[in-house]
Amino acid sequence: MSGSTIETLRRMADQIARNFEVMGHTDAVEATADHINMFWDPRMKQQIFADDRDALSPIARAAIDELAEGVEPAHQTRATVFNSAHEAGHSDAG
């Protein structure tokens, strides 16, 4: 069942979007873009930018469109807010 890399990336983007959907379309698009921006390797981003985005769910597609245009999305959840250089407060121990 393990498909090609691009299939995995599409699945990942759609899954993120699906879990943010409950925030409403606009916020979910921002949250999806923010999440991908902060956690994906540049090659993964480039691959999905280059892909035919019609296969994606509407939220994921809008998020990828935004990132592909070079927009730097604002942080939507605290998961994408990290400690600044001299700060000890956050952690995200796996």
Next chain:
Amino acid sequence: MGYERQKDFGTPAVRSESQVTLTIDGRAVTVPEGTTVMRAASESGGSIPKLCATDNLKQFGSCRLCLVEIEGARGTPASCTTPVAEGMVVKTQTPRLEKLRKGVMELYISDHPLDCLTCSANNDCELQDQAAAVGLRDVRYGYEGANHLAEPTDHSNPYFDFDPSKCIVCSRCVRACDEVQGTFALTVDGRGFASEISAGQTLDNFMSSECVSCGACVQACPTATLQEKKVKEVGKPERSVVTTCAYCGVGCTFRAEMRGEQLVRMVPYKDGKANRGHSCVKGRFAWGYANHQDRITSPMIRDSIDQPWREVSWDEALTYAADRLKTIKAKHGARALGGITSSRCTNEETFLVQKLIRGGFGSNNVDTCARVCHSPTGYGLKTTFGTSAGTQDFDSVEHSDVILVIGANPTDGHPVFGSRMKQRLRQGAKLIVIDPRRIDLVKSPHIEAAHHLPLQPGTNVALLTAIAHVIVTEGLAHEDFIRERCDWDEYQDWARFVSDEKHSPEVLEGVTRVPAQSVREAARLFATGGNGAIYYGLGVTEHSQGSSTVMAIANLAMVTGNIGRDGVGVNPLRGQNNVQGACDMGSFPHELPGYRHISDAETRALFEQDWGVTLDAEPGLRINNMLDAAVDGEFRAIYIQGEDILQSDPNTKHVAAGLEAMECVIVHDLFLNETANYAHIFLPGSTFLEKDGTFTNAERRIQPVRKVMEPANGMSDWEVTQALANALDLNWNYTHPSEILDEIARLTPSFAGVSWERLEREDSLQWPVNEQYPDGAPVMHVDGFVRGKGKFVVTEYVPTDEKTGPRFPLLLTTGRILSQYNVGAQTRRTENVQWHEEDLLEMHPSDADNRGLKDGDWTKLTSRTGETTLRLKVTDRVAPGVVYTTFHHPATQANVVTTDFSDWATNCPEYKVTAVQVMPSNGPSDWQEGYVDLTERARRIEGEMEPAE
């Protein structure tokens, strides 16, 4: 340091605000109210003879050896059961006491063989010490009367013997098993002089009884009746070193007791803050892997994986590795290189591996096994609470009134903490278990869960939402707490969401298959039963909605006000010994140590200056993406320290394809593990007994690991990483891990106050240790959340894409058992295999009947991903429609059938839900047989005899 037994104060320490002063043998002594006379004497440097008392058990008062005289009191009370009183005047040594004690001792000795000189416990025996202490020289009673001297020894346990001829029936073992371990395996049969200790029923021996081999009874025994076999084999220990267990995230402290360079035994350390003198079978006994014949101690290389290994010098291996890495980097760029840090290695070693990858390889392609276990904890708790570590220390459970265990099996996975939890449950705390399987905790001696909610695997979010629905709609929310600590508007959004009728237990029953009435009752109990604590494990995280489940748990703690004090909180039970530490040390591809994002220029500048390198500003690849990229030819070299991703990661064939596609796979491990089948360079590793450093346990407790013997491979793991770095021209020159720890402290704000000297002085520290928390922080979020307000996050249930259907009608879920650890690389190489020789597939009787399967039958387990075979265990522990297995044995390779589905936020694999079919089978599958062949070929070493046909 020479060898001394750990000090025994006779009775447990007492915590009390008020102090009492009394006089013992003419000296004024002040102790907390409630302390016994025995302990008071002991704490002030005296010692009263004793046999049945020991300080990790409740006082019992049976042997009468500890008699004292108290002014104004009649008779000679037992000091172990007499509490101190203000102004009390005690005498512990008088002619009358001496005479009485001698009499008592004589009776004991008359039923004890007098072969001290040849006894393996000679000079390390409390009975012998006490006989000397009371001045007993000869025994008036002969051996003619009834005695136990002819009783045969029970050798059945692989690690300790039970020789009843030496037993004085003090019942310390029985009480240790009951009170400390909570297994209730031992009994005292008969009365008085005729009494005898036995394991389980009359016909049982230790192995066939309920005994889980924790060693508590052995530790408690004052004679050689219960004794480690190793003491007989190797001899009495001569020195001891305090160190930390390298198995699970409880982080038990042990004394490694040594004779010369040989380890005699690991004895749980009474002052250990995580274990308080207790242990489990793994840490206590399963360390034999350290010198197992399979251990590889010299470096090996080969040009391609179809060739046999060639043993070479360290220099040759490191140069070979460095050349390959340099060539790949020159041709394909830094991003084609990466590595994996180990949650089994020390903080210092993990820090160095990520430093090597980021600073030396030049990419952020670093990941760790936390990816496959608790990464959703990180995501979920950070989003809701602002910081993601567990909120409590282990001691907190002593103050809990309702304990909710979800997707965890503490008695098997985290046994020493499991025992602590059981102690609290026996004191009357209520238990709710949410698990598809009836774990032992649901019903064990003197414990019964108030509610067991056996949900359908994959429906955690739905069930937690239903619980929240009950709490909110029945007016049980803790509004004062929420108004003060949380964002009120967000709470209201969330409350509206969960209150929707479609989230009621009645409607969701169709999804979770848990009767609505039980959900309602459990929710009411959790919301109104006093201090509520939630403990969870991989049954929460290893799902496509792992992160959402963690957030749902956090919501539940907040809505009931169960955060910020003892007895409450959200407690992830972490798997491996240093998984917390590996995360703290920057093992994730998007962040540097201390949870600072790689895109932050100021943070990067700190590290760049300190390390003299330039760092990539973009996040790197996660493990699964590295494998994908490898198949695509974009990722070509990997350095894997102390992890066996081929066996531990999902969809084995995909992992194998990824590894096979790489040009340079460096495995740094104790054994030729499964991943090493695909390796080109093997760097032998060292065990936790062979290195200095620190581990951080599940309570954020940083604890020292100390070298007790020289590394068999010649170098500790941090030295190997340093040597590889230097082969890549990085010029590192650490001479001791304390220098690495200093670097960590210098660069990581939450570790600012940590140093090796301080750990030597204070034994352990719970981070953050910095200006704000100079002595660390046991409980988090005490005066409000660490950062801002608590956030309620709406968690919508999204079913996994892994669906059952006509071809795959059953749901497989996976887990582990007490005696084995993770992929079993270590525990399989110890006598622990006697408890778990193979992975079994558990199935409900009705599903087995439908397929004409019986207990013990070979079955074929098939999923959309692959198939394997294993033997069947028919049991009603699992619900109809659900099957369960463990993943400790490479021959089973349960991960051949698990899928690529993973948590939406972190890609933590969905190990806990796979749609499968189970059918009769004649034996191992083609894949398994092929794999055995492959492994044999892949492990050939030049010059070693080929295995006989």
